[in-house]
Amino acid sequence: MVLRSYLSIGSVSRSKGKNAFIQASKLVVENMLKSFARRLEVQLLYGQAEGGIGVVESIATLAIKIEDHEWAAGIWSGSEKMPVEIRSSAGALRGEAEITSVSLSAKTVSVDAVPAGTVATDVIYYAGAFGNEFAGIHKIITNSSTLFNIDASQFSLWNGNTVNVGTNFSGGEAVLSFAKVEDSIAVAMEKGLADEDVMVLCNPKSWNNLLTEQAAKRQYDSSYSSEKMENGSKSIGFFGQNGKIEIYSSIYCKEGYAYVLPMGCYQRIGSSDITLDQPGFEGKFLKLLENANAYEMRAYTDQALFCSQPGTSTLLTFIKSS
Numbered sequence: 001m002v003l004r005s006y007l008s009i010g011s012v013s014r015s016k017g018k019n020a021f022i023q024a025s026k027l028v029v030e031n032m033l034k035s036f037a038r039r040l041e042v043q044l045l046y047g048q049a050e051g052g053i054g055v056v057e058s059i060a061t062l063a064i065k066i067e068d069h070e071w072a073a074g075i076w077s078g079s080e081k082m083p084v085e086i087r088s089s090a091g092a093l094r095g096e097a098e099i100t101s102v103s104l105s106a107k108t109v110s111v112d113a114v115p116a117g118t119v120a121t122d123v124i125y126y127a128g129a130f131g132n133e134f135a136g137i138h139k140i141i142t143n144s145s146t147l148f149n150i151d152a153s154q155f156s157l158w159n160g161n162t163v164n165v166g167t168n169f170s171g172g173e174a175v176l177s178f179a180k181v182e183d184s185i186a187v188a189m190e191k192g193l194a195d196e197d198v199m200v201l202c203n204p205k206s207w208n209n210l211l212t213e214q215a216a217k218r219q220y221d222s223s224y225s226s227e228k229m230e231n232g233s234k235s236i237g238f239f240g241q242n243g244k245i246e247i248y249s250s251i252y253c254k255e256g257y258a259y260v261l262p263m264g265c266y267q268r269i270g271s272s273d274i275t276l277d278q279p280g281f282e283g284k285f286l287k288l289l290e291n292a293n294a295y296e297m298r299a300y301t302d303q304a305l306f307c308s309q310p311g312t313s314t315l316l317t318f319i320k321s322s
Contacts, residue, residue, distance in 0.1 A: 001036070001039065001040070001300070001301050002298055002299070002300050003032055003035060003036050003039075003298065003299040003300075004296055004297070004298050005028055005029075005031075005032050005296070005297050005298075005299075006289070006292070006294045006295065006296055006297070007025060007028060007286070007294060007295045007297065008293060008294050008295075009288075009293050009294060009295065010293070011025075012025075012286075012295060028297070029276070029297070032276075032297065032299050033274065033299065036274050036299045036301070037274065038074070038252075039126075040274065040301065040303075041250075041252050042074075042075055042252050043129075043133055043134065043136055044136050044137065044268075044305055045136050045137050045138060045250075045252055045253065046136045046137075046138050046139075046254075047133035047134050047135055047136030047139060047305070048133050048134070048135045048136060048139040049136060049138040049139050049142075050089070050123070050142075051070045051123060051138075051254070052087075052123040052124050052125040052129075052130075053072075053075050053076075053084075053124055053125060053126060054066040054067070054070050054071065054075070054076070054109070054123075054124040055067045055070040055121065055122070055123055055124070056086070056118065056119070056120055056121065056122040056123070056124065057120055058120055059114060059118060059119075059120075062100070062110050062111055062112070062113070062114060063103075063108045063109070063110045064108060064109050064110070064111065064114065064118075064124075065106070065107060065108050066107050066108065066109065066124075067169070068107060068255055068256065068321065069169050069173070069254060069255055069256020069257070069318075069319070070254050070255075070256065071107045071254060071255050072203065072251065072252050072253055072254045072255065073104050073251055074250070074251030074252040075252055076099075076102045076104070076109055077102065077104060077251070078102075079099045079102055079109070080099055080100060080101060080102065081098060081099065081100075082098070082099045082126075083096060083097070083098050083099075083126075083127035084096065084097055084098075084099060084111070084124050084125065084126060084127055085097075085115075085124075085125050085126075085127045085128070085129075085130065086114075086115050086118050086122050086123070086124055086125075087122065087123050087125065087130060088119075088121075088122055088123070089121050089122065089123060091130070093130075094115035094116065094117050094118050094122060095115025095116065095117075095118075096115065096127055097111035097112060097113055097114065097115060098111060098112045099111060100112055109124075134303075134304035134305055135147060135304075135305065136305060137201075137259055137261065137266075137305070137313075138257070138259075138315070140160060140305070140307045140310050140313070141160030141161070141162075141259065141310060141313050141314070141315045142160060142162070142315060143158075143159070143160070143310065144159065147310075148306065148307075152310070156191075156311070157191055157192065157309070157310075157311040158310050158311065159310065159311060160310045160311065160313045160314065160315060161184065161187045161188055161191070161311070161313065161314040161315070162314070162315045162316075162317060163180060163183050163184040163187055163314055163315070163316050163317075164316075164317055164318045165177075165180045165258075165316050165317065165318050165319045165320075166318035166319065166320060167318060168318060169256060169318060172318060173256070173318050173319060173320035174318065174319070174320055175206075175209050175319070175320050175322075176202060176206040176209055176210060176258055176316065176319050176320075177209075177210070177213060178210065178213060178214070178238070180316060181200055181210075181240075181245065181247070181258075181260065181316070182240055182241075184260045184314040184316055185198065185240055185241065185242050185245065185260060185314070186241070187314055188242075188260060188262075188311070188312045188313065188314050189241065189242060191309075191311035191312055192309060192311060192312055193242055193262055193312040194242065195242065195243055196242055196243055196262045196264060196312075197242075197243045197244040197245070197246065197262070197263075198242060198243070198244075198245055198246070198260050198261060198262050198263075199246050199247075199248060199260075199261050199262075199263050200245060200246065200247040200248070200258060200259070200260050200261075201248055201249075201250055201253055201258065201259045201261065202247065202248075202249055202250075202253055202257075202258035202259075202316075202319075203249065203250070203251075203253045203254065203255045203257075203258070203319075203321060204249040204250075204251060205255060205321040205322055206249075206255070206258055206319055206321060207236070207247065207248070207249035208249075209322070210236055210247060211236060214236055214238075255319065255321040256317060256318065256319050256321075257315060257316065257317055257319060258315075258316040258319060259313065259314070259315060259316070260313060260314040260316065261313050262309070262312050262313065265307050265308050265309040265310075265312060265313070266305065266306070266307050267305075267306055267308075268303050268304070268305060268306075269303065269304055269305075269306050270301070270302045270303030270304055271302045271303075272300060272301055272302045272303065273301060273303065274299060274300075274301045275299070275300055275301070276297060276298070276299055276300075277300075278298060278300055279300075285297055
């Protein structure tokens with residue numbers, strides 16, 4: 001992936017000296033790296049996923065309502081001007097569009113023009129991403145065919161696991177609970193997960209439900225003070241039959257899903273993490289543009305996600321967010 005940003009020659013000219021240049025360019029560079037990291041994190045979760053970055057529930061003029069279980073606020077927040085493409089559930093291209101506004105509360109994205117033929121169940125992708133992304137966590141766990149040159153239909157340990165928190169996405173969803181997390185770990189242990197810590201990744205709304213459940217079960221010991229009560233946490237940790245279970249929230253995790261991941265099985269592979277150094281042009285961050293009074297900077301990465309034991313990961317689905 002490549003991200004290009006620009007600095008005007010005037011701003012560079014007015015910031016002679018190392019410190020002045022850093023002040024003039026740091027906001028652009030910080031924004032580049034944050035934007036790039038965000039896009040990469042979404043792909044690490046949902047690269048090649050059948051649900052893309054969202055599934056169409058309904059259309060009202062130019063506003064597209066995303067299905068609740070396929071909605072992740074972090075994917076869409078601040079996405080104005082972002083180009084997307086809409087495809088049928090079978091992958092047929094409907095067309096491209098540009099995001100004009102987003103309503104996080106209504107879970108809708110408005111576009112400049114809805115591609116002809118767009119209907120409910122169609123899938124939204126980043127423009128140009130379909131067929132070009134590496135496989136993310138969701139794809140790795142749900143894969144049932146050939147992935148990383150191994151056929152999951154022939155080798156059962158190459159199949160991830162799925163545990164249903166509810167019964168369906170048509171009103172049968174249920175709130176994520178510690179009991180379901182432990183059920184998912186028990187299923188993974190049957191395929192080799194043993195004595196290994198796991199990370200549970202879920203939507204902030206599900207994380208809040210788990211925190212509420214944990215707080216309700218808490219027993220206060222001698223550290224309790226009637227003068228001041230402190231409660232809450234950044235992560236939720238407890239021990240299960242496998243070892244330590246650490247639960248984290250992510251604004252990029254869709255509301256209907258959660259993931260139980262033995263992180264020792266996952267690694268990012270490739271030739272380059274996110275960098276401003278272009279291969280063969282290390283140290284040369286600025287390139288003078290021929291047709292504009294500006295310099296160009298490029299952020300670059302060449303990487304993919306690999307899992308050595310998909311059978312020890314579990315997808316939790318049919319989750320009710322609140």
